[in-house]
Each structure stands twice: as structure tokens, then as C-alpha cells.
Amino acid sequence: MERNNTVSLFETISTLLEKKRYATLRDILTTLNPVDIAAVFEDLQSEKSAILFRLLPKETAADTFVEMDEETQELLIHGFSDSELKEVIDEMYVDDAVDLIEEMPANVVKRILRQADPETRQQINKIMNYPEDSAGSIMTTECVILRPKMTVEEAIKRIRRTGIDKETIYTCYVADNQATLIGIITIKTLLLSEEDEVIENIMETNVISVNTLDDQEEVAQMFNKYNFLALPVVDKENRIVGIVTVDDAMDVMEEEATEDIQKMAAITPTTDKPYDKVGVFETYLSRIPWLLILMVSATFTGMIITGFEDALAGTVVLSAFIPMLMDTGGNSGSQASVTIIRALSLGEIEFKDIFMVIFKECRVSLLCGVTLAAANFAKIMLFDRLVLGNTGITPMVALVVCLTMIVTIFFAKLVGCTLPMVAKKIGFDPAVMASPFITTIVDAISLMVYFAIATALLHI
Amino acid sequence: MERNNTVSLFETISTLLEKKRYATLRDILTTLNPVDIAAVFEDLQSEKSAILFRLLPKETAADTFVEMDEETQELLIHGFSDSELKEVIDEMYVDDAVDLIEEMPANVVKRILRQADPETRQQINKIMNYPEDSAGSIMTTECVILRPKMTVEEAIKRIRRTGIDKETIYTCYVADNQATLIGIITIKTLLLSEEDEVIENIMETNVISVNTLDDQEEVAQMFNKYNFLALPVVDKENRIVGIVTVDDAMDVMEEEATEDIQKMAAITPTTDKPYDKVGVFETYLSRIPWLLILMVSATFTGMIITGFEDALAGTVVLSAFIPMLMDTGGNSGSQASVTIIRALSLGEIEFKDIFMVIFKECRVSLLCGVTLAAANFAKIMLFDRLVLGNTGITPMVALVVCLTMIVTIFFAKLVGCTLPMVAKKIGFDPAVMASPFITTIVDAISLMVYFAIATALLHI
Numbered sequence: 001m002e003r004n005n006t007v008s009l010f011e012t013i014s015t016l017l018e019k020k021r022y023a024t025l026r027d028i029l030t031t032l033n034p035v036d037i038a039a040v041f042e043d044l045q046s047e048k049s050a051i052l053f054r055l056l057p058k059e060t061a062a063d064t065f066v067e068m069d070e071e072t073q074e075l076l077i078h079g080f081s082d083s084e085l086k087e088v089i090d091e092m093y094v095d096d097a098v099d100l101i102e103e104m105p106a107n108v109v110k111r112i113l114r115q116a117d118p119e120t121r122q123q124i125n126k127i128m129n130y131p132e133d134s135a136g137s138i139m140t141t142e143c144v145i146l147r148p149k150m151t152v153e154e155a156i157k158r159i160r161r162t163g164i165d166k167e168t169i170y171t172c173y174v175a176d177n178q179a180t181l182i183g184i185i186t187i188k189t190l191l192l193s194e195e196d197e198v199i200e201n202i203m204e205t206n207v208i209s210v211n212t213l214d215d216q217e218e219v220a221q222m223f224n225k226y227n228f229l230a231l232p233v234v235d236k237e238n239r240i241v242g243i244v245t246v247d248d249a250m251d252v253m254e255e256e257a258t259e260d261i262q263k264m265a266a267i268t269p270t271t272d273k274p275y276d277k278v279g280v281f282e283t284y285l286s287r288i289p290w291l292l293i294l295m296v297s298a299t300f301t302g303m304i305i306t307g308f309e310d311a312l313a314g315t316v317v318l319s320a321f322i323p324m325l326m327d328t329g330g331n332s333g334s335q336a337s338v339t340i341i342r343a344l345s346l347g348e349i350e351f352k353d354i355f356m357v358i359f360k361e362c363r364v365s366l367l368c369g370v371t372l373a374a375a376n377f378a379k380i381m382l383f384d385r386l387v388l389g390n391t392g393i394t395p396m397v398a399l400v401v402c403l404t405m406i407v408t409i410f411f412a413k414l415v416g417c418t419l420p421m422v423a424k425k426i427g428f429d430p431a432v433m434a435s436p437f438i439t440t441i442v443d444a445i446s447l448m449v450y451f452a453i454a455t456a457l458l459h460i
Numbered sequence: 461m462e463r464n465n466t467v468s469l470f471e472t473i474s475t476l477l478e479k480k481r482y483a484t485l486r487d488i489l490t491t492l493n494p495v496d497i498a499a500v501f502e503d504l505q506s507e508k509s510a511i512l513f514r515l516l517p518k519e520t521a522a523d524t525f526v527e528m529d530e531e532t533q534e535l536l537i538h539g540f541s542d543s544e545l546k547e548v549i550d551e552m553y554v555d556d557a558v559d560l561i562e563e564m565p566a567n568v569v570k571r572i573l574r575q576a577d578p579e580t581r582q583q584i585n586k587i588m589n590y591p592e593d594s595a596g597s598i599m600t601t602e603c604v605i606l607r608p609k610m611t612v613e614e615a616i617k618r619i620r621r622t623g624i625d626k627e628t629i630y631t632c633y634v635a636d637n638q639a640t641l642i643g644i645i646t647i648k649t650l651l652l653s654e655e656d657e658v659i660e661n662i663m664e665t666n667v668i669s670v671n672t673l674d675d676q677e678e679v680a681q682m683f684n685k686y687n688f689l690a691l692p693v694v695d696k697e698n699r700i701v702g703i704v705t706v707d708d709a710m711d712v713m714e715e716e717a718t719e720d721i722q723k724m725a726a727i728t729p730t731t732d733k734p735y736d737k738v739g740v741f742e743t744y745l746s747r748i749p750w751l752l753i754l755m756v757s758a759t760f761t762g763m764i765i766t767g768f769e770d771a772l773a774g775t776v777v778l779s780a781f782i783p784m785l786m787d788t789g790g791n792s793g794s795q796a797s798v799t800i801i802r803a804l805s806l807g808e809i810e811f812k813d814i815f816m817v818i819f820k821e822c823r824v825s826l827l828c829g830v831t832l833a834a835a836n837f838a839k840i841m842l843f844d845r846l847v848l849g850n851t852g853i854t855p856m857v858a859l860v861v862c863l864t865m866i867v868t869i870f871f872a873k874l875v876g877c878t879l880p881m882v883a884k885k886i887g888f889d890p891a892v893m894a895s896p897f898i899t900t901i902v903d904a905i906s907l908m909v910y911f912a913i914a915t916a917l918l919h920i
Contacts, residue, residue, distance in 0.1 A: 031666045035686050160651055169648050170630050170689075187647060188629050191620055206491045224714060226495050227707035229630075229689060246706050247687035253710065254684060257717040258802055261724070265798035266791050275803035276813065280820055284827040287795050294791055295832055296839065298784035305780040306850065319779055320765045323786060323903050324758035330790075331726050331754055331896050335747050338725035342718055343735035353736065360740055367744040372755055379756065390766065436791050443783055 010040050017048050026055050034060055038067035041076075050079040062091030069277065070103040077108055086115040093167045094120065095140035095248065098127045127242075135219045136212035138252065139233045139242035144172040148182060148200035152193045159187070168245055171230045174203050179239040181207055181232055209234045212241060216252045221347055223249040260345055263431035264338060266290035290436060297440045301326075304447045311451065317392040318454060321401045322447070329408040329446040330439035332368060336361050336416030337438050341430045344420060351425045357417050365413035369406035377402045400454050407453075408446040415441055470500050477508050486515050494520055498527035501536075510539040522551030529737065530563040537568055546575040553627045554583045555600035555708065561588065587702070595679045596672035598712065599693045599702035604632040608642060608660035612653050619647070628705055631690045634663050639699040641667055641692055669694045672701060676712045681807055683709040720805055723891035724798060726750035750896060757900045761786075764907045771911065777852040778914060781861045782907070789868040789906040790899035792828060796821050796876030797898050801890045804880060811885045817877050825873035829866035837862045860914050867913075868906040875901055 009032075016025050029037060037060070041049055053076055056064060065073065065088050077085060089097060089112060097116070101109050101124065113121055123141045130136025144166050146155050155172070163169040172190070174183035183203030193202050209232040210219050222231060223246055231249075233242045259269040270286045271278055311318070340357065343349045349357060380398040384390050416438050420430035469492075476485050489497060489512075497516070501509055501524070513536055516524060525533065525548050537545060549557060549572060557576070561569050561584065573581055583601045590596025604626050606615050615632070623629040632650070634643035643663030653662050669692040670679050682691060683706055691709075693702045719729040730746045731738055771778070800817065803809045809817060840858040844850050876898050880890035 033666060033668060033686060156651070163648060163652055169651070187651075188623060191616070191629070191647075192623055206493060208493060224710050226493060227710075229706070246689070246710075250684050250687075250706075250710060250713065253713060254717075254806070257714075257721075258806070261717075261721060261798055261802050264721070264724070265794050267795050267799065274806070274808035275799060276809055276816065280823045280827070283799075283820070283824045287792075287824065288828055288831055291788060291791055291795075291828060291832055292835055295784060295788050295836060298787050299839070299843070301783035301787075302780040302844070303848075305783070306777070309777075309780075317766070317769075319782075320762040320769075322779075322782065323761035323765070323907070324755060326783060326786070327758050327761075327896075327899060327903065328751060328755050330899075331751055332747075334725050334896075335727050335751075338721055339727065339735060339743075342721050346714070346718070346734070348734035349736055356736065360743070363740045364743045364747065367740070368748055368751060371748055372751055375752055376755060379759070383759070384762075388763075388766075436787075436794075439787060439790075443787065447783070 009036065010043050013040050013052070014044065014048070017044075017052060022055055025052070026057075029056055029060065034063035035067050037064045038072075041068050042072050046075045046079065049076055058087070059091070062088050066092060066096045066100075073100065074104060074108060077104070077111070082111075082115055085111065089116045089120070093140050094123045094127065094142055095138065095167070097124055098137075101128065130212055133216045134212060135210045135214045135216060135233050135244060136241070138216050138219070138248050139212075139244045140167045141242045142166045143230070143232075143240075143243040144169050145179075145240065146172050146174050146185065146199055148174050148176065148198075148203070150199045151195065152190055152197045152199070152202075153195040155185075155190055155199055156195075159190075168230050168243070171228075171243075173232055173240050173243070174199055175240050178237075181209060181234055181238055181240040183207060184232065207232065209238075209240075210244070211236070217256050217345075219244055220249045220252040220256065224253070225347075256345070260341065260431045262286075263429065264334075264341065266294065266436040294436050294440055298443070301440075301443045301447055304444060304451070308451045311454065315392075315397075315454070315458065317390070317397060318400075318450075322450070325401070325404055325408060325446050325450060326439075326443050328372065328405060329412045329442040332365065332409045333412035333416035333438040333442045336365075336413040337420050340417050340420045344424055344430050349421075351421055354418070354421050357421065358414065361413045361417040362410070365410045366406075368413075369409040372409065373402035373405045376405060396457060400450070400457050403453050403457075404446065404450045407449045408442065411445045411449070412438070412442045415445070469496065470503050473500050473512070474504065474508070477504075477512060482515055485512070486517075489516055489520065494523035495527050497524045498532075501528050502532050506535045506539065509536055518547070519551070522548050526552060526556045526560075529733075533560065534564060534568060537564070537571070542571075542575055545571065549576045549580070553600050554580060554587065554602055555598065555627070557584055558587045558597075590672055593676045594672060595670045595674045595676060595693050595704060596701070598676050598679070598708050599672075599704050600627045601702045602626045603690070603692075603700075603703040604629050605639075605700065606632050606634050606645065606659055608634050608636065608658075608663070610659045611655065612650055612657045612659070612662075613655040615645075615650055615659055616655075619650075628690050628703070631688075631703075633692055633700050633703070634659055635700050638697075641669060641694055641698055641700040643667060644692065667692065669698075669700075670704070671696070677716050677805070679704055680709045680712040680716065684713070685807075716805070720801065720891045722746075723889065724794075724801065726754065726896040754896050754900055758903070761900075761903045761907055764904060764911070768911045771914065775852075775857075775914075775918065777850070777857060778860075778910075782910070785861065785864055785868060785906050785910060786899075786903050788832065788865060789872045789902040792825065792869045793872035793876035793898040793902045796825075796873040797880050800877050800880045804884055804890050809881075811881055814878070814881050817881065818874065821873045821877040822870070825870045826866075828873075829869040832869065833862035833865045836865060856917060860910070860917050863913050863917075864906065864910045867909045868902065871905045871909070872898070872902045875905070 013025065044052065053061065101112060116124065127137060127139065142165055144159055144163065146158065159169050170187050172185050172187065173181060174185060175181055183200065183205045184207050185199060185203040189202055208226060210222065212233055212235055219231065228246065230243045230245045232240050233244060235241050255272050262269045268286045268289055270282060377398050380393060380401065381395065385393045419438060424430045473485065504512065513521065561572060564572065576584065587597060587599065602625055604619055604623065606618065619629050630647050632645050632647065633641060634645060635641055643665045644667050645659060645663040649662060668686060670682065672693055672695055679691065688706065690703045690705045692700050693704060695701050715732050722729045728746045728749055730742060837858050840853060840861065845853045879898060884890045
């Protein structure tokens with residue numbers, strides 16, 4: 001159990017820096033994980049950062065740098081000499097260098113690209129040309145490529161010689177002279193095979209790969225489905241151009257889950273920065289569009305109420321149940337929509353399942369509707385009428401409310417399950433169809449049903 | 461690109477089974493990934509399943525079995541002879557065997573345990589004794605343990621000899637005679653070091669580990685933070701008892717995200733089965749509790765409206781704005797709560813940040829409130845009053861609505877950000893505090909504010 005408490009670690013390091021105890025600091029730094037060191041950097045003043053960074057062991061420096069937030073990275077780069085910058089860039093994996101470049105302002109980017117060696121620069125440019133959120137944009141080009149005619153001994157030798165610069169050596173890729181991907185072989189298989197065995201006889205030929213242009217969410221889902229540690233990325237001619245590793249897939253999974261959650265709560269995802277790093281204005285911008293849209297669309301509910309102004313003036317007791325009916329409808333609808341959206345994004349259901357889904361939601365909605373209506377009838381008659389003594393609430397009013405509830409829940413679940421599936425089918429993002437949007441539709445439906453039933457049964 | 465279309469694959473295999481083309485089937489099966497084969501099994505009739513399973517290459521059979529859903533597994537087990545069952549169990553990793561046992565009915569569990577060899581049975585029992593959702597319950601005991609005084613050559617020899625049964629060989633653990641975890645070393649380091657190098661000189665001694673009783677969500681977050689492929693699990697005496705691998709961590713991440721999303725939508729998470737496998741009644745049970753609770757709590761909003769019955773009877777125009785005010789308040793509140801809940805569960809913020817959070821949400825709420833109030837004032841005066849010609853809507857009424865909106869949004873964001881943090885602090889699940897719960901509170905607040913401002917400004 002050596003999980004470090006970053007706060008006290010920060011104080012120790014800060015004090016030692018103050019006292020210029022550089023030898024002690026060097027010793028401490030060798031015992032720490034780069035992720036934890038990076039957290040310390042984020043709280044240090046910039047001149048201290050530069051000193052501390054120079055105390056890092058060379059092999060840890062790049063790993064630590066990669067884990068810092070962009071402000072800290074930018075500050076450090078400004079303090080770097082050209083040769084220091086070159087050292088860090090050369091030690092970084094290409095996909096991390098691409099992430100860095102995407103975050104930095106133009107002048108810093110120019111400096112970075114000038115210091116990278118030509119081959120690295122070429123690889124960076126290649127990855128940066130793939131569309132955002134594609135497999136190509138999250139891959140790294142540094143993987144171990146073996147030839148089919150190699151023996152296990154030759155393969156292990158090649159890995160020993162070139163492995164140091166590769167992001168993973170645990171899955172190796174077998175390609176022919178045209179770089180066409182023909183097999184994969186894990187280091188486990190290599191180590192457990194005889195040394196004179198030929199690669200093509202022991203490699204796995206049923207290769208599952210993704211295309212450079214495939215969506216990163218799909219790629220992450222494949223990791224989850226097949227439990228891979230790395231997935232090869234190929235171009236249209238099935239030539240291997242890179243790999244995506246499981247750590248990047250986990251980041252994508254987390255990012256996509258956060259985005260879905262935000263969209264379900266009527267927030268426009270604008271950034272993948274953590275909460276405490278997002279400014280007030282940026283937060284405002286991500287929240288105001290849907291609030292405006294939903295406020296304006298609530299005009300319809302207002303118009304429906306206005307249309308029944310006379311009925312309401314005569315039977316004011318009806319108004320008292322409007323919030324409860326609307327909330328219950330909204331909650332029922334979002335239960336269905338959120339369930340369906342999550343199932344869609346985990347690939348559990350597809351559009352072709354729409355009738356199965358509708359049939360199921362209808363049955364669930366009837367069960368829920370009847371239960372709630374019964375509970376509500378009892379509550380109205382016992383609590384509202386007897387305990388609170390509101391004699392305006394006749395059994396007929398209670399019946400109107402309860403019938404409305406059953407019908408509303410039915411429509412809420414129906415709309416809630418159908419809309420996300422249709423949205424996905426026609427190419428919209430199903431998550432945007434979640435709670436708030438459906439609440440607005442269900443509000444309008446519930447009011448119309450309410451007033452229709454009230455008019456019919458109460459003769460108003 | 462060899463992603464298989466499971467539907468057409470199912471038809472091919474089904475037809476070949478019908479025609480008893482077993483040799484062809486055997487050939488096809490060797491080219492497929494166990495995950496895809498498992499999907500075919502789930503759609504087959506049980507007698508066909510048994511035949512197909514016997515055609516699987518021995519090494520693929522267990523991997524395929526692990527990927528099937530529990531119904532299919534149970535059906536197959538019923539068809540297995542004891543020796544077939546033993547073969548599958550022996551080939552499975554211990555953590556997968558535990559997952560299987562947890563899903564099966566008691567009589568099947570007994571059969572499984574009887575067939576497992578004594579050592580496996582002991583390991584299964586050990587893992588099953590850890591509390592649900594703990595690191596111990598998701599770990600596997602099959603990992604490579606090395607000794608500090610071994611040379612690299614000896615270590616690689618041991619891995620070659622024992623690696624076949626280990627879930628991962630990529631990270632090896634160094635322990636002393638008391639099994640105390642003293643270091644870790646990756647196979648990459650081993651392969652890239654000289655053969656006569658001693659393990660203790662090249663191993664990583666800054667070991668990050670988890671305790672058997674740590675929560676699985678915390679464990680998954682550590683994978684995400686440190687980009688590990690495996691994480692050692694130790695007991696209170698720091699003795700290594702197992703490892704958690706990244707594929708299990710990904711499953712936990714996905715499961716926890718789904719649970720959070722369900723809770724935010726007022727669904728009680730009852731199962732981690734995919735949507736299409738959950739029965740209607742089970743779905744009903746997971747949805748009805750919160751619907752009931754929220755319906756009953758909406759009684760308060762009804763009581764508030766009843767309290768202002770006279771005001772409403774006199775100025776029915778006020779009723780028309782109730783849904784819009786309530787919805788906008790609810791949406792604002794859930795934007796804040798959902799953002800905070802996600803930030804809490806990703807570890808971006810903690811309880812000590814509560815004042816930072818409140819200060820930020822207050823500023824965001826004022827920006828949102830003023831924007832929406834201005835837009836709403838314009839909409840009411842131009843559309844509702846001029847276009848629809850509703851002369852009951854005076855500028856004073858518009859002012860009441862817009863002031864209410866600002867105050868409501870302020871309280872909505874305040875409640876929305878505070879409640880989840882306080883819930884977490886006192887040991888409740890913050891996700892349960894999300895949208896629906898907050899909507900109910902905000903509804904009550906917005907109505908009270910509305911009627912208070914209306915009473916003051918409209919003198920009713």
C-alpha cells in the first residue's frame with residue numbers, strides 16, 4: 001500500500017526545493033510514479049518547476065511531462081533550452097507528442113516540431129492528418145513488426161534490439177513486404193514456443209483490426225468486447241499503419257461516458273478538461289443553449305394551460321396536480337430513454353430491435369402506470385381529502401388524475417424508448433434525445449391528456 | 461478488417477450443423493475469435509450447442525465458454541459429461557470460474573466445484589469469500605511470482621515453464637519468502653536486460669498496489685490514472701494474494717458508469733445484464749421505487765399550489781408559466797448535479813472543494829439566469845402578448861416570471877451542486893441525488909418563489 005498522498009508529497013518536495021536539498025530530492029523522485037510527480041508540478045511555481053524537472057531521472061522526465069496538465073506543460077516548455085526540449089520529445093511516444101501538439105499554441109508547436117527528429121516529425125504529421133475522434137488520431141505508430149519467415153529466436157532478438165522505443169511489445173504484428181497485416185503474435189506465445197519455430201506457423205491469422213477512419217468509440221467498444229491489450233490500425237489496403245493501446249481505449253471510454261452523461265443532462269460537451277479546470281464562462285456556454293431551447297419549447301405547455309384557462313378558473317383544484325403529473329411523466333420517460341441510450345451506446349440493442357423494445361416498454365409502462373395510479377388514488381383520497389380536508393377533491397377528480405397518470409406513463413415510456421432509437425437511425429446523437437427533451441414532449445402530452453379526460457369526466 | 465457479422469455467421473454455422481458438415485465446421489471455428497463464437501452459441505438450440513461445443517479446439521473451448529451469457533452456459537453444463545466439465549473448468553482462469561459460479565444455480569455450482577481440482581477449488585473459495593465489489597472479489601490468483609535473487613535468465617525460464625496457466629505474464633511480481641510484495645518487473649524490462657542481471661537490481665520497488673478490501677471502482681480509477689495492465693492485490697500484511705487485470709478493470713468502469721447513469725435517471729440498478737436479457741417484471745421493479753417516492757414527494761408542490769388557490773383563481777394567467785418555470789429550474793439543477801456527480805466519481809473534486817464549487821456554480825447560475833430571463837421577457841412581450849394577443853400578460857406579469865426565473869436558477873444550481881457533495885460526505889451515493897430528486901426540491905422552491913414575488917409585485 002504505497003498510494004501517495006499528493007498534498008503532503010507536495011509540501012515535502014516544496015520545502016526541500018526551498019532548502020536546495022537537490023540530492024535528497026533526486027532520491028525521492030526515483031521512488032515515485034510519474035503520475036504522482038506530475039501532480040506535484042501542477043501546484044509548483046514556474047521557476048521551481050524548471051529546477052525540479054532538471055532533477056528528474058532522464059527516463060522518468062518524459063513520462064512525467066506527458067502526465068501534466070497543459071498549462072504546466074506550456075510553462076515548462078517556455079523554460080526549456082532547445083536541447084532539453086529535444087530530449088523530452090525524443091523520449092515521448094508519438095501519440096503522446098500528438099496530444100501535446102494539439103493542446104499547445106502555434107508558436108510552441110513550431111518549436112516542438114523543429115526539435116523533433118525528421119522521422120518523428122513525419123509520424124506526428126501523419127497522425128495529425130486523421131479526422132478528430134478517428135482510430136488514426138488516437139493510434140501510435142510505434143509497434144513491433146515481425147516477418148512471417150522469422151524464427152522465434154530471431155523475433156525475440158529483434159524485440160530486444162528495437163523494443164525500447166515501442167509503446168507495447170506484448171502484441172507483435174506480422175506483416176509481409178508490402179506491410180500487409182497477415183498475423184499477430186503475443187510475446188507470451190513467443191516465450192512459450194521453441195526457439196527454432198517459424199513465426200508464420202504459430203501466429204494468430206484471424207486478425208481483428210480497425211480502419212484508420214473508424215470512430216474511436218467503436219474502437220473502445222472492441223477493446224471491451226474482445227479484452228485486447230492493443231488493436232492494429234490498418235489502411236484501406238489492409239497495411240498496418242499503427243496500433244491503439246488499451247490505456248488510450250480506457251481514456252476514450254471514460255470520455256465518451258462523460259459526454260453521454262452531459263448530453264443526457266442537457267449540457268453541450270465542449271471540453272474534456274476536469275471540472276476544476278473549466279472556467280465560469282466556458283461552463284455557462286456549455287449549459288445555456290439547451291436551457292434556452294427547452295425554455296422556449298415549454299411555451300407549448302403554457303399555451304395548452306392557457307387554452308384551458310376557463311376550466312382551470314372553475315376547478316382550481318386541477319392545477320394542484322399538474323406538477324405531480326408532469327414530474328411523474330418526465331421521470332418515467334427519462335427512465336426509458338436513458339436505459340435505451342445506454343444500451344445503444346454499449347451495442348446491446350440496434351434499430352432492428354425497435355419492436356422488441358417498444359413491446360417491452362409498453363408492458364413495463366402498464367405495470368408502472370397501474371401501480372402508481374393505485375398508490376396515487378389512495379393518497380389523494382386518504383391524505384389530500386381526509387387529512388388535509390380538501391373537499392374540492394372528489395373521487396371523480398381523483399379518478400381523472402389517476403387515469404391521466406396511466407395514459408401519461410404509457411406515452412412517456414413510448415416516446416422515451418422510440419425517440420433515441422429513431423435519432424440514432426437517422427444519424428443524430430441519441431444521448432441528446434434524453435431526459436430534458438423528452439420531458440418537454442411528455443409535459444405537453446400529459447397536459448393534453450389531463451384536460452381531455454377532465455373535460456370528459458367532470459363535464460367542464 | 462475481419463470484424464464478423466454475427467448474424468450471417470450464425471446462419472452459416474447453423475446450416476452446416478444441419479448438414480452435419482463437421483470437418484468444415486471445425487475449420488471455420490479455428491479461424492474465429494471466441495467472443496464471436498460465443499455469440500453464435502447464444503442463438504443456437506441446446507442440442508446443436510452441445511454438438512458445436514465438441515467441435516471446438518480444446519484451447520478455444522474454455523475461452524468461448526467464458527464469453528457466453530449465463531443461460532447458454534447453464535444449458536451447456538447440463539449437457540456436459542463430468543470429464544468435459546472438468547476439462548473446461550481446468551482451462552478457465554480462476555476469476556472467470558468465480559464469475560461463472562456466482563451466476564449458476566446451487567446444484568450446478570456443486571457439480572462445478574466437485575470437478576475442479578483441489579487447488580483451483582481452494583482458490584475459488586478464497587476469492588468468493590471477499591465482499592462483493594471489493595478488489596479481492598474481482599482478482600485472479602494466477603500471476604507470475606519471482607524471487608529477488610533470481611537472474612533474468614532464471615526468471616525467463618520460470619515464466620516459460622509456468623506462464624501458460626497465468627492470466628498475464630507481462631507484469632511479474634517479486635516477493636520474498638513470506639510472500640511480501642517487494643517489487644514488480646515487466647517482461648519488457650526482463651527481455652531488454654542482460655541475462656545475468658539480478659532481479660532485485662532491476663525491479664521497480666515503488667510498487668502501487670491495492671488492498672483486498674478496496675472498492676472495485678477505486679481500483680478501476682487507478683488503472684485509468686496510472687495506465688497499468690495489471691495491479692497487485694495485497695492483504696493487510698502486504699503479502700501478494702492476486703492481481704486485477706486491465707480487462708476486468710474496463711468491465712468495472714463500464715458497469716459503474718452504467719450504474720451512475722441509471723441512478724441519475726431514478727432507476728435502481730438491479731442487474732448488470734444487457735437490456736434485451738432483462739425481463740419485464742425485473743425492469744418494472746428497478747423503476748417503480750423511485751417513481752413512487754418522487755410521486756409522493758410531488759405532494760408538496762401540489763400543496764403549495766393549493767395554498768395559492770385564490771391567487772390563481774384571480775390571475776389564471778400565472779398558471780400558464782408554471783410548467784416552464786419548473787422545467788427550467790429542473791434542467792438547471794440537473795445540469796449542475798450531473799456535472800458534480802461525474803466529477804466526484806472521476807475523482808476530479810472532493811468535499812474540501814465545496815466552496816470553490818458553490819462559488820463557481822453561483823456565478824454560472826447568475827449568467828444563465830440573466831440570459832434566460834432576458835430572452836423570456838422578450839418572448840413573453842413579443843410572442844405571448846403581441847402575437848397571441850393575450851392581454852392578461854402585462855409587463856408586470858412578465859417581470860414576475862423573469863425575476864422568479866433568476867432566483868429559481870440560482871437555487872437550482874446551488875442545491876444541484878451542494879446535495880451530491882454532502883451526500884458523498886455523509887456516505888450516501890451521490891448519483892441518487894441527481895436530476896429527479898433535485899427536480900422535486902427545485903419545483904417546490906420555484907413555486908414558493910413565484911407566488912411570493914407575484915404576491916409582492918401584483919398585490920394579489
